[in-house]
Amino acid sequence: MPINSPHYRWNELNGKQRAELDAQIVELTDAFLDDIADLDRGRPFDETRLAKYLPRQFLAHYHPAFAKRFLVAFLTVTWKLKDPSGVHVCANQAEELALYALIQATQDALPLEIDDLSAFQEAVYEDSDFLFLFDPAMDGIAQALAPVDPSITAYDVKDWFEPFNDRDRPVHPYQLLAPRPAAGRSDRAPHE
Amino acid sequence: MAIGTRTISTADLTFAGRKVLADTCSAVTQRCLDDLVRTEGPGSDHAWLASALPQVLEADTTDRLLARRFLASLVAVGQKLMDPRTMAMASPAELLAFRLIWCEALPALSVTEAVAIVSALSQAVDTERLNLDRLDLLYSSDAADSLADLPAFEEWFEADAEWHPVHPYVALTEDQARGLAAVVDDEDTELDEQSEEA
Numbered sequence: 001m002p003i004n005s006p007h008y009r010w011n012e013l014n015g016k017q018r019a020e021l022d023a024q025i026v027e028l029t030d031a032f033l034d035d036i037a038d039l040d041r042g043r044p045f046d047e048t049r050l051a052k053y054l055p056r057q058f059l060a061h062y063h064p065a066f067a068k069r070f071l072v073a074f075l076t077v078t079w080k081l082k083d084p085s086g087v088h089v090c091a092n093q094a095e096e097l098a099l100y101a102l103i104q105a106t107q108d109a110l111p112l113e114i115d116d117l118s119a120f121q122e123a124v125y126e127d128s129d130f131l132f133l134f135d136p137a138m139d140g141i142a143q144a145l146a147p148v149d150p151s152i153t154a155y156d157v158k159d160w161f162e163p164f165n166d167r168d169r170p171v172h173p174y175q176l177l178a179p180r181p182a183a184g185r186s187d188r189a190p191h192e
Numbered sequence: 193m194a195i196g197t198r199t200i201s202t203a204d205l206t207f208a209g210r211k212v213l214a215d216t217c218s219a220v221t222q223r224c225l226d227d228l229v230r231t232e233g234p235g236s237d238h239a240w241l242a243s244a245l246p247q248v249l250e251a252d253t254t255d256r257l258l259a260r261r262f263l264a265s266l267v268a269v270g271q272k273l274m275d276p277r278t279m280a281m282a283s284p285a286e287l288l289a290f291r292l293i294w295c296e297a298l299p300a301l302s303v304t305e306a307v308a309i310v311s312a313l314s315q316a317v318d319t320e321r322l323n324l325d326r327l328d329l330l331y332s333s334d335a336a337d338s339l340a341d342l343p344a345f346e347e348w349f350e351a352d353a354e355w356h357p358v359h360p361y362v363a364l365t366e367d368q369a370r371g372l373a374a375v376v377d378d379e380d381t382e383l384d385e386q387s388e389e390a
Contacts, residue, residue, distance in 0.1 A: 022360065033229075040229050040230065079268050085279065085280070085355075172217075174218045178213060179223075
């Protein structure tokens with residue numbers, strides 16, 4: 001379950017896949033920074049590259065402040081991926097989604113014969129609950145179950161940056177404390 | 193070399209102290225991000241970065257890649273700061289990022305707490321090529337004298353040691369920062385070919 005890629009076996013992440021993963025770290029960092037600048041100039045969120053990698057059903061909750069926090073989650077999780085000093089895990093939903101964006105972009109860029117990163121994906125995540133976020137059919141089910149099972153994946157965008165139920169997972173301060181457009185911990189944009 | 197705040201005892205840094213550091217880290221990251229986002233086009237100056245770096249370094253703060261690499265270093269430092277494990281500063285640029293957070297947090301810490309953490313951190317936080325005391329001198333009136341045998345600012349992003357790597361964005365854009373075309377590391381693909389042949 002550690003996410004640091006140096007720990008992976010060859011059958012989980014071969015050399016060409018590893019090289020493309022590296023290339024996509026740079027590609028997506030630059031793309032997300034360009035997206036944030038474009039959002040600042042008024043570009044709609046659904047026209048950004050970021051939107052391609054995020055669950056579409058929550059589009060109304062995405063805005064420039066969210067994009068900045070998500071970029072920091074991406075930079076954090078890519079740092080963890082390459083840090084050899086200890087075992088790292090995703091600290092929250094945002095980091096899981098940021099890592100998934102990297103995996104998706106890497107798969108898209110690889111030739112068909114080596115684009116299968118399922119072994120790596122299986123090794124890197126503790127569970128695959130976050131994939132439900134991409135399934136509109138599941139919309140509302142988790143909210144109903146949350147009072148019964150608090151460990152369930154965070155389905156509200158406002159919870160994506162909070163640490164998972166294990167509070168010992170350190171989260172980058174910007175993910176938790178960055179200014180948000182609305183009062184309280186809501187991630188809704190002011191006009192919503 | 194350690195900066196994981198929880199490796200420092202609560203006698204050195206209270207919960208309130210940790211909160212101040214986290215708040216400050218968030219605020220500095222926000223400024224760095226805003227600076228990147230609001231700087232108009234290639235060739236425009238990153239005003240916040242220019243004000244944060246020692247003037248004597250004569251860094252090219254119009255360089256967008258340099259500003260982006262500094263953001264990646266800053267984020268790495270913020271994460272290390274919150275990690276309970278012992279972490280090391282990977283490069284002088286990370287030490288500089290730490291200093292920005294630290295100097296801003298200092299006035300918000302109580303005198304006792306500040307003294308304790310300065311004592312603990314000043315021994316713990318340094319890199320092979322630079323320490324906090326020497327970095328302070330770069331902001332002083334004698335800054336020019338302190339530059340001797342320090343690398344050019346572009347080299348501040350390079351890792352001091354292989355076992356403490358810099359943020360991957362910083363490492364992977366090193367050739368680009370030097371004005372070189374991206375060089376693919378053939379080691380992994382060669383291993384792929386060998387394993388296919390075997």
